[in-house]
Amino acid sequence: MAELTKPQMPAYPIVDIHTHVYPxxxxxxxxxxxxxxxxxxxxxxxxxxxxxxxxxxxxxxxxxxxxxxxxSTYSDINLKLSFMRKHNITTSVISLANPWLDFVPAQDAAHWAEQINNDLERICAEQYAKATGGISTGNKLALNEYFFIYAFGALPLSAPSANIVANEISRLKTLKFLRGVIMGTSGLGKGLDDPALDPIWAALESTQTIMFLHPHYGLPNDAFGGVEATERYGHVLPLALGFPLETTIAVTRMYLAGVFDRFPKLSILLAHSGGTLPFLAGRIESCVAHERKFVENGGDVVGPQKSVWNVLKENIYLDAVIYGEVGLKAAVHGAGSVDRVLFGTDHPFFPPLDGNDGEWLSVTTNRKAIDGAFGAESDAAKAILGGNAVRILHLEN
Amino acid sequence: MAELTKPQMPAYPIVDIHTHVYPxxxxxxxxxxxxxxxxxxxxxxxxxxxxxxxxxxxxxxxxxxxxxxxxSTYSDINLKLSFMRKHNITTSVISLANPWLDFVPAQDAAHWAEQINNDLERICAEQYAKATGGISTGNKLALNEYFFIYAFGALPLSAPSANIVANEISRLKTLKFLRGVIMGTSGLGKGLDDPALDPIWAALESTQTIMFLHPHYGLPNDAFGGVEATERYGHVLPLALGFPLETTIAVTRMYLAGVFDRFPKLSILLAHSGGTLPFLAGRIESCVAHERKFVENGGDVVGPQKSVWNVLKENIYLDAVIYGEVGLKAAVHGAGSVDRVLFGTDHPFFPPLDGNDGEWLSVTTNRKAIDGAFGAESDAAKAILGGNAVRILHLEN
Incomplete structure (x- = not known):
């Protein structure tokens, strides 16, 4: 569809890969x-x-x-489209918001995953039909109708067996607009270093399905000073620090358990620029090299075989939801290339609190970080804003 | 002592500001x-x-x-000096290792602080006498004897009143080689956002005493997957992730409680390049701006007045113990200047496990990060390696 011209739209794709819905x-x-x-x-x-x-x-x-x-911003796709138009976002890759289906009773999990994923597919397909149908018939379209929506699917992780999850991963490949899956950090309930997850990693790897790893559970309240801290500071500590650390712990446990050694082609997209992984990768690497459980007397590492830096370059993509140039540059530096970092908004979370109807501060902060770090309209900025997502997730635009 | 020439020593000071002793x-x-x-x-x-x-x-x-x-590497100052010589470190600013005096019974705290701080002063003074005495008399000196040692003092935080702590802070100014204090994250037992700490912040500010903030308690084991994770991965998760997050939580609680608004000249040095603060500063700032407890209806922030970025530039120094160029560059970028980041080793922790008697991997990794990020022998590298510490801590060299 290279012949498309979209009125008042940027000349290059801007793709939001971190944007949630609750159907x-x-x-x-x-x-x-x-x-x-x-x-x-x-x-x-x-x-x-x-x-x-x-x-x-x-x-x-x-x-x-x-x-x-x-x-209704949580569920109404028209409000998502308005948000996209407001911020010049041409394509969204929507995902079910946390805590996904983690809490669903075992016997209902497969049903719920199928329902949610079919809901997502329908939302994407309806939008696609509007855009392409309108264009092909020469109809005058509302600006909203030029946008595209894709989705990351939800997984029935509470199901009685990992094979049920693997089956849903396979089924998602038959849905035209599904482009990966979203997962939390609890896995089957024991974290992402659980060997029982291997059939799921195998299914993701063999179907070349990207897994978007997203925090939800944070850290125990005690880590922040208990209830008193929550009362004083609201969500700040759990969201600003608990979420990123949860993601970092989860991916580090995968690393330490050798998941990336056993599944070398596994691809994961880490929320919030990897939590803190780019910043702490060196410390993780050093702690492994100095851990007696991992180092034999001769000095050979018997733990994870691949270095954290190589995992960042080969298995990990990072979103650009980091709210500042310092973190964004570190994310790109850690990822080894500007080609592995992808724009996102975290919509509908972090709406403006000032009652204004303009652009969202949470979005413009991330946008300014990209433009500030790499130059507005630069190739690097365009790659992060959309080019990378189009290439990695095989999106039409 | 600009006339000093030290055989086989670098032509510029290399100062280790993160190096522990247990007297x-x-x-x-x-x-x-x-x-x-x-x-x-x-x-x-x-x-x-x-x-x-x-x-x-x-x-x-x-x-x-x-x-x-x-x-004996934990207590023998001659082994510290050998370590310094091996790594071309000209000056060490030693500090009591964690958990300092946090656990000392209330009635013993003042005594222990005085004893430890006097021990530290004596160690520094003895070394100073060797170096300067040897030089002034023209005696032939062992290479070790050219080195200088300064110290960060310990505080009697478990004492019955914050005034006892403030008194020890004042007394430290009378000790020639004491250059600041080291503190953990528990404060008086309730974290560093405890208003009861205000007399201590006031004493640090009025005496222009730098506080070296260092982690110890980590995070609750549950955050890492409980005992099973410890058994599989040893210290890796608590040290690589728990420590940095503990530091980040502590300084963020200080920030959210307005400590840097009330004590605008407070200076703190954060261990491990700030834990994760440089990377997460933008997210903290954004979470504050989107927290209903902190934002009034008109959009005015009623929480912390100073931005996190300004706190980093005005109140915070970072060590360079981050084991990689990605983190180091982010630390310098977050600090706003290469002049606020200081070399350290974390000796005697993280010794080589391969039985070799050569340079320590944990030291060379940090040294290489500095040289790699800024160029060996560059002004920036020299500033981080020692120039900053000499200036900020008023060291002789």
Whole structure:
């Protein structure tokens, strides 16, 4: 579709690979629950609250103030499209938001994964039909209708067997708009260094399916000073520090357990520029080289065979959701190339709190970091903003 | 002493600002204990074990295998000097190793701080006398005797009142070789955002005393997957990830509590290049700007007044103990200048495991990162290696 001209759109693709949805069916599931994760509808009719983090669910906070307000930005794809138009985003790769299907009872997991993934496929297909149908018939289109949507699928990780997960990974390859999967850090409940995950890594590797690794569980509240810290600082510590560290721990456990040695073609996309992996990669490497469990007397490492730096270059992509030039440059430096870092927004999270209807600070901060680090309209900036995603995820634009 | 020529020494100072000692008196204190932190002397006469991390003290591990072997490198200053000579380090700023005096009973704290700090002063003074005395008398000196040693003092944080701590901070200014203090992250037991610490911040600020903030407690074991992870990976997760995150959490809590707003001239030196602060500063800033507890309806921030980036530029120094160019460059970028990053080794921790008697991998990795990022012998490399420490800590060389 190189012949397309999109009015008022950038001349190059801008792809948001970190953007979440809660389909209506999933919101209803959350509404049916009373423990984390759940949605609370205050009886006085005030705005519903989404309570997804255990740190949000403090008994000392009234339920109508726990978590965050939830509105139709979480589920209405037209609001996603408006958000895209506002920020010149041409393509979104949507994913179910955390905690995905981690909490679903074992016997329901396969059903829910199929339902969510089919919902995602339908959303993408409808948007595709609008855009391409409108174009081919020469109809005048609303600007929204020029956009494309793809998706990362959800996995039935609570299912009774890893083979059920592997089967869904295979099925996703038959869905036209699915471009990978999103996963949390708990795996089958024991973390991502669990050997029982091997059939899943094998399925991802053999189908060349990218796994978007995303935090949810953070760290135990005690790490931040307990309930008192939550009350003083709200979500800041769990979100700003707990999330990135959770991602770093998860991928480091995969590394230490030799997952990247056993599955050398596994590709994962790390949320929030790898958590802290680019910054700490050297320290991880050094701690491995100085760990008596991993180093035999002769000095040979008997732990992970591949260096962390090579894993970053061969198995890992990083999003550019890092809110500053310092982190972004470190991410690109750690990834070994500007070609492995991809723009994202984390929509619908981090909306502006000032009531303004303009661009979102959380988006412009990341956009400015890219332009500031590499130059607006530079090849590097265009690669991060969209070119990399188009190439790596095989997107049309 | 600009007239000094030191045989076989570099033509510019190389200062190690992150190098620990356990004076003999402190080791005896640890030997008297049976709970963390403690030293275990196996009855069979095999090497003593130092068990300082709670994650080291797993009941499923025999005591003679817990923690790490402890030998005279921890206390013998001549071994420190040999280490310095081996790595061309001209000056060390030694500090008591973790967990410092955090665990000392309240009534003993002031005594222990005075004893340790006087021990440190004596070590420095003896070395100074050797070097300058030898030089002034024209005596032939052993190479070791050209080196200088300064120290960061320990604080009696478990004392019954913060004023006792403030008094020791004042007393340290009367000791010729003391150049600051070292502190862990627990403060008076409730973290570094505790308002009860204000007299201590005030004393540090008014005496222009630098505080070296160093991790010890890590994160709850559950964050890493519990005991099983410790058994599989040894110290890697707590040291590589727990330590840096602990530092980041501590300084972020100081920031969120407005410590740098109330004490704008407070200077702290962060271990391990700030933990993860340079990489996550943007995310912290963004989370504050999107936290309803901190943002009023009009969009004004009612939390911390100073930006994280300005705190990095005005209140924070970073060591260069980050084991790679990616992290080091991010540290310098985050610090806003090469003038705020200082070389260190973490001696006597991370010794080579291959039995070789040559340079330590943990030191050469950090040295190579500096030379690689900025060029060997470049002004920037010399600043990080020693020039910054000489200027900031007012060292003779």
């Amino acid at each position: 209506e069916s999933y919101l209803n599931l959350l509404r049916s629950r009373t423990t984390v994760p759940y949605i609370y509808d205050p009886p006085d009719g005030s705005r519903s609250r989404l309570i997804i983090l255990s740190s949000d669910d403090s008994p000392s906070v009234p339920k109508e103030k726990r978590g965050r307000p939830v509105d | 003999e008196s402190y080791l005896n204190l640890l030997r008297s204990r049976t709970t963390v932190p403690y030293i275990y002397d196996p009855p069979d006469g095999s090497r003593s074990r130092l068990i300082i991390l709670s994650s080291d003290d797993s009941p499923s591990v025999p005591k003679e295998k817990r923690g790490r072997p402890v030998d």
